[in-house]
Amino acid sequence: MNWTxxxxxxxxxxxxxxxxxxxxxxxxxxxxMLIVGTVWGLVFAPEDYQQGNxxxxxxxxxxxxxxAQSCYMMMAVAAIISLVWKMKLADMFIASAAPIxxxxxxxALFTGAVWGKxxxxxxxxxxxxxxxxxxxxxLYFGVIALRSALENIDLASRASAILVLVGVVNIPIIKxxxxxxxxxxxxATFTLTEKPAMPPEMWVPLLIMVxxxxxxFSAVALMxxxxxxxxxxxRTKWVQVIIAEEGKH
Amino acid sequence: MNFESFTEFLLMGGHGLYVWLSYGVGLxxxxxxxxxxxxxxxxxxxxxxxxxxxEAQNKASNExxxxxxxxxxx
Numbered sequence: 429m430n431w432t433x434x435x436x437x438x439x440x441x442x443x444x445x446x447x448x449x450x451x452x453x454x455x456x457x458x459x460x461m462l463i464v465g466t467v468w469g470l471v472f473a474p475e476d477y478q479q480g481n482x483x484x485x486x487x488x489x490x491x492x493x494x495x496a497q498s499c500y501m502m503m504a505v506a507a508i509i510s511l512v513w514k515m516k517l518a519d520m521f522i523a524s525a526a527p528i529x530x531x532x533x534x535x536a537l538f539t540g541a542v543w544g545k546x547x548x549x550x551x552x553x554x555x556x557x558x559x560x561x562x563x564x565x566x567l568y569f570g571v572i573a574l575r576s577a578l579e580n581i582d583l584a585s586r587a588s589a590i591l592v593l594v595g596v597v598n599i600p601i602i603k604x605x606x607x608x609x610x611x612x613x614x615x616a617t618f619t620l621t622e623k624p625a626m627p628p629e630m631w632v633p634l635l636i637m638v639x640x641x642x643x644x645f646s647a648v649a650l651m652x653x654x655x656x657x658x659x660x661x662x663r664t665k666w667v668q669v670i671i672a673e674e675g676k677h
Numbered sequence: 678m679n680f681e682s683f684t685e686f687l688l689m690g691g692h693g694l695y696v697w698l699s700y701g702v703g704l705x706x707x708x709x710x711x712x713x714x715x716x717x718x719x720x721x722x723x724x725x726x727x728x729x730x731x732e733a734q735n736k737a738s739n740e741x742x743x744x745x746x747x748x749x750x751x
């Protein structure tokens with residue numbers, strides 16, 4: 429296997445240029461899929477025989493909840509890389525992804541509450557799934573706060589990487605909480621081993637939304653990492669050239 | 678098409694408030710997450726290019742000063 433890509437990742441310049449090439453693809457594919465999935469889910473998908481039309485919230489709730497968790501897992505992988513190899517880009521990813529993860533965790537909680545009201549009769553219950561999701565939101569807030577509190581960049585990167593790794597405990601709790609404990613929350617829509625308990629005209633738009641959400645996440649994460657690179661590599665010649673070029677306008 | 682009319686689509690079988698509240702906040706979050714890095718980039722470029730100009734000015738005026746000093750010594 430060719431490992432040069434791993435070493436290239438150590439070069440912010442190479443990453444910046446690659447991000448520029450990838451960005452439009454992720455952005456437009458993501459937006460297109462989010463629009464198609466939303467229209468399909470809101471207008472064309474049949475209504476649920478029990479929940480009626482409130483079930484359409486699923487097309488926003490499930491993709492943002494999936495993204496909220498996998499964003500955290502990606503940050504955990506980056507945290508290991510950042511701690512072991514001291515790779516700057518891994519740390520930049522943690523700094524860039526945390527606010528996006530927080531936004532989608534909030535969205536998952538909010539849409540969940542709004543969906544819960546007509547379905548369960550309550551906005552909120554302190555059950556394992558919902559509480560663990562709230563803990564996830566606070567973990568994201570913790571990473572953001574830690575980074576803005578610590579001026580020293582090496583200290584900030586080490587501290588936030590450790591916090592991210594400690595918080596990983598929370599992820600399997602979110603995932604398996606609906607199986608381990610009694611809860612109002614319904615079990616997962618998508619599993620690797622079983623067919624969805626929905627007809628295709630319901631789950632296909634959901635799958636489009638999930639993939640679209642990943643693409644959108646990749647695009648905004650790349651935008652944020654590019655900003656981090658400009659700030660942290662501002663002394664290098666190639667960043668100075670970009671600044672001189674774009675600062676004119 | 679799952680709905681007979683546009684009004685029916687808006688009402689969502691009595692669940693309109695919940696559905697549209699969710700999607701409204703969803704749109705808001707997506708727009709926010711997208712706009713934030715664009716604004717951040719703009720202010721980073723502005724700040725760094727100001728600094729760049731200031732440093733270039735300092736360098737230029739230092740050279741002038743140096744010339745004046747050596748000129749005076751002669």
